[in-house]
Amino acid sequence: MEDAENQLKYVNRMLAQGSRNTLSAHELVLRGLGEELLYVGADTDPERGRRLIERMLKIDTGMAGFGCRARTDNWF
Numbered sequence: 001m002e003d004a005e006n007q008l009k010y011v012n013r014m015l016a017q018g019s020r021n022t023l024s025a026h027e028l029v030l031r032g033l034g035e036e037l038l039y040v041g042a043d044t045d046p047e048r049g050r051r052l053i054e055r056m057l058k059i060d061t062g063m064a065g066f067g068c069r070a071r072t073d074n075w076f
Helices: 002-039 046-059 061-065
Strands: none
Touching: 002 046, 002 061, 046 061
16 A cells, blocks of 8 residues: 555656646747737737737647737737
8 A cells, every 4th residue: 555655646746747847838938929929019910919829839739728918908
């Protein structure tokens, strides 16, 4: 029983670390995307933002579950 508990604790630590790494990587990508959205003027031309996001999703479909929000109160 103790061996099984130790194995579960180990698996739990590995899964938690993997989740942290994944979220950190997505955070970096989203920060870059946010800056790029502002650079291309997506706050005044939402279609530009949509095109940029669609290109990003073709590269990394896992990003579909994450959202972006401009520094203002506008949503893309």
